[in-house]
């Protein structure tokens with residue numbers, strides 16, 4: 001399995017960060033990354049947003065630039081991969097190519113790039129609103145291709161004397177870039193590409209370039225469908241069927257007993273009022289369910305048309321699908337991971353319960369691994385690293401120790 005750790009303080013949701021772990025947000029990232037490295041994880045991962053969500057603004061949380069934070073982490077770790085997030089909707093490709101290649105050199109071949117098209121932030125870049133999804137993905141394709149050509153603009157290490165820098169000379173719909181890049185490519189080879197966004201366009205894009213997809217799959221059927229579809233699409237794009245590793249976020253709550261684990265889960269979401277949850281449904285689907293009673297049934301007819309513009313097609317489709325398949329009461333709907341979180345796979349219980357969930361999904365060919373989103377408490381995370389990870393290694397589902405030094409090597413990209 002491929003296993004990464006998200007460097008997000010998921011267990012602090014709704015609480016102040018003050019007094020927890022450290023006041024310096026980069027020490028927090030370094031501490032968690034060192035813990036993940038001791039467990040032999042493939043990578044740590046930092047998501048990103050280019051705007052401030054209102055709730056976080058109130059709490060004054062520091063959202064460091066992920067590439068800069070991971071550069072600090074690079075200097076205090078040796079083996080673990082470092083996957084940063086850079087949006088293709090707002091940055092110039094030359095700057096991104098250079099920053100990512102810099103991280104690759106500083107970390108000695110451990111950089112990875114999570115390619116996102118973003119759902120917000122336009123107003124910080126002189127735009128009135130987000131471009132439509134098709135435009136964003138066309139831009140992502142051109143952006144990514146330009147970055148890769150910049151990376152390859154230097155002769156490969158060991159090439160014949162006299163090999164020249166390759167100008168890029170790109171002139172496309174969105175970007176004009178002469179090149180070459182002012183940094184050669186690190187001898188570890190091309191930076192692995194991750195992608196997040198699983199609409200039809202997102203899947204097509206991932207199948208054409210990505211080595212892994214960071215997926216939101218609240219249930220096993222969603223993960224199986226996504227993985228099977230990506231395997232088909234990869235073959236259609238003349239790639240190997242397993243070229244795109246499917247890595248859902250796994251939001252786990254582990255404790256010594258099931259009762260304690262469920263208490264952690266309850267506590268993590270109790271700060272979300274009914275109103276906040278209804279707002280979330282409105283933001284995801286455009287549906288106003290506020291006049292309903294908690295015991296009333298939600299049916300697809302109550303939802304706006306499926307082709308209405310939404311912030312994230314991935315998240316809208318997941319919630320719509322859940323309602324169509326389950327016709328839940330409003331109370332049940334408002335407790336769903338698609339509503340209280342980001343539609344990630346939730347596993348709650350003892351070490352063995354969560355281990356069993358992981359093995360079940362893996363055996364069902366729903367996943368190639370996962371990105372851990374520790375929830376509930378620091379103790380839950382400790383149990384994951386100290387007890388669950390060694391059990392995966394004992395079962396030969398995960399490495400007992402690193403056998404390579406680069407992220408490409410960890411992921412087995414040839």
Ligand SMILES: Cc1cc2nc3c(=O)[nH]c(=O)nc-3n(C[C@H](O)[C@H](O)[C@H](O)COP(=O)(O)O)c2cc1C
Nearest residue numbers: 047048116117118196197198199202216312313314
């Ligand atoms: C699991 C997941 C993680 C994402 N992480 C980020 C992120 O860190 N930063 C960001 O700007 N957008 C992020 N996105 C948004 C996507 O890049 C994309 O803009 C959005 O999902 C809309 O694309 P879609 O129509 O393919 O769903 C994420 C999306 C998913 C599904």
